[in-house]
Each structure stands twice: as C-alpha cells, then as structure tokens.
Amino acid sequence: MAKTSRDYEQEFLDTLKEKTGRDLKTWLGIVRKSSLTKMQETVKWLKAEHGLNHLQATLLAGIYLNDGKPVYGNTGSLLDALFKGKEDKLALYQELEKRLQAKFKMLQVVPTKAYVSFRDKREFACAAITRNEIRVGLDLGDESFGDYVQKAKSLGAMPRISHMIEIRSKSDVNQKLLGYLQKAYDRVHK
Numbered sequence: 001m002a003k004t005s006r007d008y009e010q011e012f013l014d015t016l017k018e019k020t021g022r023d024l025k026t027w028l029g030i031v032r033k034s035s036l037t038k039m040q041e042t043v044k045w046l047k048a049e050h051g052l053n054h055l056q057a058t059l060l061a062g063i064y065l066n067d068g069k070p071v072y073g074n075t076g077s078l079l080d081a082l083f084k085g086k087e088d089k090l091a092l093y094q095e096l097e098k099r100l101q102a103k104f105k106m107l108q109v110v111p112t113k114a115y116v117s118f119r120d121k122r123e124f125a126c127a128a129i130t131r132n133e134i135r136v137g138l139d140l141g142d143e144s145f146g147d148y149v150q151k152a153k154s155l156g157a158m159p160r161i162s163h164m165i166e167i168r169s170k171s172d173v174n175q176k177l178l179g180y181l182q183k184a185y186d187r188v189h190k
Contacts, residue, residue, distance in 0.1 A: 005097075006072035008108075009059055009072045010072075024063070039112060043058050046061060062110055078112060078113060079111040081113070083129060086130070086131055092172075093134060096127060100118055100181065104120055107119070114155075115128040121189065123139070124189070125139065125161070125181055133168045135155055136166075137163070138163045139160045139162060140183060148176070149180060163180075165180060
C-alpha cells in the first residue's frame with residue numbers, strides 16, 4: 001500500500017532530530033527568525049541555507065505555516081480548514097488524492113490556506129474546494145480551453161496553474177481527468 005501524506009509527515013517527525021540534528025522546536029525557531037511567510041520561499045530557503053532535501057523542507061515549511069502543528073496528523077490542520085462548511089466534498093477529495101497517490105509515486109500533497117498543492121519537485125496541479133465542486137487546477141501552459149478543460153479561476157494557486165477541470169462526483173475522477181493530470185505532470189517535469 002502506498003504511503004499517505006500523513007505517513008510521510010509522521011516519519012519525518014519521528015526521524016527529524018536523527019536526520020537533521022535538530023528537533024522540531026529548534027527548527028520552528030530557526031524558520032521563525034527568517035521572517036518568511038510563503039511556502040515556496042520557505043522551502044527554497046530551508047534547502048539552500050540548511051541543506052534539507054525537498055521533502056524535508058516541504059514538510060517543515062508546511063508545519064511551520066500551520067502554526068507549528070502537523071498538517072496531516074491533527075484535527076486543526078490546514079486540510080481541515082479547507083473543508084470547513086464543505087464537509088460533503090471530503091469523500092470526493094479523498095478519492096482524488098487516492099488516485100493521484102497511486103498514479104504519481106513521489107507525489108507530495110501540501111495543503112495551503114487556499115488550496116491543496118500536488119507536486120513532485122514542482123507543483124503541477126492543485127485542488128480548490130468550493131461549495132459546489134472541486135476545481136482541479138493544472139499547469140498546462142498554452143493548451144487550449146474548452147468545456148471540459150477551462151481557464152483557471154479562483155484557485156488561489158501559483159500563476160502557472162493555467163487550467164482547471166471541475167469535478168462534482170467520484171465518477172468525475174476518471175481516466176480523462178488522470179490523463180490531463182499526467183499531461184500537467186509531464187509538462188512540469190520535462
């Protein structure tokens with residue numbers, strides 16, 4: 001069975017001091033002194049200035065930006081906040097994440113305050129949860145827009161997330177959607 005984001009986060013926390021020489025409290029103090037407030041800049045800084053690998057930096061930055069609490073392992077997480085008032089979309093999101101985890105073995109799922117980022121080295125897609133649907137944002141560059149693949153709107157994601165596909169039911173998490181996700185992944189990872 002593939003590891004979940006929660007598994008990766010817990011493994012990171014369990015081995016943090018052993019692998020980096022510092023415990024979580026110390027790392028959070030170091031990041032706090034940097035005055036960084038954005039996910040990407042914090043990850044980049046942790047890698048460049050402190051030699052953390054990408055997964056370590058991403059998990060640490062996520063925890064830091066979640067007020068020092070684990071993102072996946074606690075009920076007050078960023079992920080929970082995204083579903084507040086939209087709890088009926090949780091099962092749909094879980095199906096989407098499950099299918100992505102199965103397709104992209106090194107996938108990192110990173111909740112932010114506005115959306116969930118899907119990345120492997122770089123963000124290639126995201127999920128913005130609305131009251132009516134989940135908008136799956138995609139980095140598809142100059143791919144044309146249509147009824148199915150629309151121009152991205154109200155995602156809150158990085159500017160390169162140019163397209164989106166709206167999903168409303170588990171049946172929408174299908175091969176067609178996964179094909180576009182693969183296209184976005186391939187585009188970002190050439």
